[in-house]
Amino acid sequence: MNAIEQAFSASINTMDPDQVNASLDSQKRWPKHKDTALCSYIMSTIQAPEGSLSIQESTIPDAGSGLFIKRDVAEGELIFTSVPLVLCAEVGQGMEACDFCFQQRRRVFHPVEDRFLQPGEVLPPLHICNGCRMYQYCSKSCWQRAWDTGHLYECGLLAGASTDVETRTLYRLLILMRKKVLLAQQVKALARLEHEVANFERRTKKSWPRIISIAREAKERTKSELSIGEILMLYGIIRCNSLPVDQTYRNAPLGNALDFGGALINHCCDPNVVIVFNSTQVQVRALRKLKAGEELLHCYRDIAYDFTFRNPRIAARYQFRCQCDRCREESDRHYKEAKNESDVLPLILSTQAALFDVIDVSKKQAFVTPTAFNVELQLGKVNHILKTGYAGGPWPNSLEPLPTVLKALAALCERQGDLINSIKIRIKALAFTKWRKGLPWSEDLIDFVLSLSTLTMFPSHPSLRDTSLPKHKEFQDIFIGHLHILHGILLNFYGPQGRTTGIVHTFLQQEKGNYNGPVPGTRAFRRRFKASQENVLKWAGVDQELWTVE
Numbered sequence: 001m002n003a004i005e006q007a008f009s010a011s012i013n014t015m016d017p018d019q020v021n022a023s024l025d026s027q028k029r030w031p032k033h034k035d036t037a038l039c040s041y042i043m044s045t046i047q048a049p050e051g052s053l054s055i056q057e058s059t060i061p062d063a064g065s066g067l068f069i070k071r072d073v074a075e076g077e078l079i080f081t082s083v084p085l086v087l088c089a090e091v092g093q094g095m096e097a098c099d100f101c102f103q104q105r106r107r108v109f110h111p112v113e114d115r116f117l118q119p120g121e122v123l124p125p126l127h128i129c130n131g132c133r134m135y136q137y138c139s140k141s142c143w144q145r146a147w148d149t150g151h152l153y154e155c156g157l158l159a160g161a162s163t164d165v166e167t168r169t170l171y172r173l174l175i176l177m178r179k180k181v182l183l184a185q186q187v188k189a190l191a192r193l194e195h196e197v198a199n200f201e202r203r204t205k206k207s208w209p210r211i212i213s214i215a216r217e218a219k220e221r222t223k224s225e226l227s228i229g230e231i232l233m234l235y236g237i238i239r240c241n242s243l244p245v246d247q248t249y250r251n252a253p254l255g256n257a258l259d260f261g262g263a264l265i266n267h268c269c270d271p272n273v274v275i276v277f278n279s280t281q282v283q284v285r286a287l288r289k290l291k292a293g294e295e296l297l298h299c300y301r302d303i304a305y306d307f308t309f310r311n312p313r314i315a316a317r318y319q320f321r322c323q324c325d326r327c328r329e330e331s332d333r334h335y336k337e338a339k340n341e342s343d344v345l346p347l348i349l350s351t352q353a354a355l356f357d358v359i360d361v362s363k364k365q366a367f368v369t370p371t372a373f374n375v376e377l378q379l380g381k382v383n384h385i386l387k388t389g390y391a392g393g394p395w396p397n398s399l400e401p402l403p404t405v406l407k408a409l410a411a412l413c414e415r416q417g418d419l420i421n422s423i424k425i426r427i428k429a430l431a432f433t434k435w436r437k438g439l440p441w442s443e444d445l446i447d448f449v450l451s452l453s454t455l456t457m458f459p460s461h462p463s464l465r466d467t468s469l470p471k472h473k474e475f476q477d478i479f480i481g482h483l484h485i486l487h488g489i490l491l492n493f494y495g496p497q498g499r500t501t502g503i504v505h506t507f508l509q510q511e512k513g514n515y516n517g518p519v520p521g522t523r524a525f526r527r528r529f530k531a532s533q534e535n536v537l538k539w540a541g542v543d544q545e546l547w548t549v550e
């Protein structure tokens with residue numbers, strides 16, 4: 001064992017140093033908040049105003065330590081940034097992440113130039129590494145830098161390796177330890193993170209043999225000198241603490257990151273912070289105003305979804321059952337409306353599965369045999385599923401995955417050039433979306449304004465000749481109005497210097513120049529916007545009440 005592996009091994013096996021022995025709880029959780037050396041090391045990895053954060057005992061019973069803010073913070077304000085200890089890109093079909101710079105390529109923005117992608121614009125393909133044929137890079141220079149900072153050690157041993165991102169993160173960490181690229185202090189702090197291996201073993205009997213074989217294969221491939229038990233703990237650390245490299249708040253991660261600051265933030269389904277990535281940098285922002293002394297909490301996954309979907313996934317991965325108010329309220333609501341209590345969960349779960357199936361089938365059709373995709377047919381299927389899909393009545397409109405299914409169908413219509421159906425369905429989806437504020441809402445608005453912009457660009461679009469449609473002018477009003485609202489949200493979250501704010505600002509200025517009407521933000525504009533919006537919502541079959549008129 002080399003010195004770095006030894007440092008990791010010694011730390012992960014030490015459960016009773018003098019200063020913390022008495023305070024270890026029944027779960028043998030390391031009380032990080034009492035370990036001053038560890039706290040000061042973790043703080044040194046975070047960029048934040050001096051003294052603005054502290055590590056303390058969590059306010060959530062049995063959750064261990066947590067990260068607390070020590071100053072008042074405005075909504076959208078940047079709380080801290082950091083650069084993760086390790087990042088690892090998702091790979092495989094359709095994955096578009098450069099394993100060095102993680103510039104966003106899958107979304108609507110150009111990865112390097114500050115602008116929206118043009119409709120139909122295709123980016124040059126990523127370069128796949130010639131050695132491992134696994135990781136992809138934007139350019140030769142990204143590849144070179146990735147190579148120099150560690151890929152040279154792993155490239156040769158990845159042939160036939162798992163495409164699962166957590167397993168590859170495990171290989172990466174083991175190799176960086178083997179080659180002494182990581183520092184002793186880093187691996188000691190790594191060893192202190194939660195791993196929940198005992199709980200994994202106890203509760204996930206079925207998948208345990210698979211987890212052991214992952215550890216065995218990792219040891220073999222990387223020639224690590226750590227024991228299988230230690231490698232299992234490292235794998236547990238990765239599973240319990242990794243952040244999805246997510247630049248858009250959409251649960252479509254580009255990869256996996258292990259970050260000491262991020263790993264200290266506990267979960268709540270009604271979070272007060274959001275973690276997004278700017279390239280490889282972690283950014284933690286306030287989702288609402290925070291008072292000095294509050295614990296920072298973020299939603300570990302599937303924030304838009306109901307507890308019936310979210311909780312089992314969180315429990316399987318992080319080994320705890322969330323007990324927050326949102327979970328309780330959601331559960332109470334389902335049972336209150338149910339005629340037969342024993343039906344509630346199975347029926348909800350089977351409806352969720354049936355709705356996800358509609359997305360899968362539609363995608364397959366639209367991508368493989370586009371002529372087979374018929375949106376009316378799929379909407380018919382959705383309506384049929386909804387009718388009896390919920391204990392006590394039809395499936396509630398805002399209960400996921402209904403809004404998500406509609407968004408997916410809208411995107412497929414758009415891909416097929418059926419702009420009118422795409423906009424109509426998207427309006428419904430957005431009206432049903434619960435998260436109509438802040439960052440998640442801005443992501444939905446980006447899609448909405450982009451499809452409206454394509455429509456308004458073509459006043460003589462043949463589909464606009466249909467007299468049952470709202471007028472071209474009305475589409476223009478809601479386009480410019482929502483672009484203005486979107487810009488306001490981004491200003492609030494990213495400030496005028498944020499890249500997304502800048503891109504949307506330029507777009508707004510340009511579109512304002514093309515717009516023949518009152519200036520957005522004025523009373524005259526609001527009157528006109530309200531009238532047009534009412535008409536458009538009526539056309540889309542959406543109740544006015546559902547869409548707050550800004």
Ligand SMILES: C[S@@+](CC[C@H](N)C(=O)[O-])C[C@H]1O[C@@H](n2cnc3c(N)ncnc32)[C@H](O)[C@@H]1O
Binds near residue numbers: 194323
């Ligand atoms: C990323 S770590 C968060 C920091 C952790 N509390 C610590 O002391 O290091 C995730 C682990 O924290 C605990 N945890 C986080 N949020 C929780 C919650 N809402 N309820 C119970 N436990 C929670 C679980 O043990 C989970 O596996």
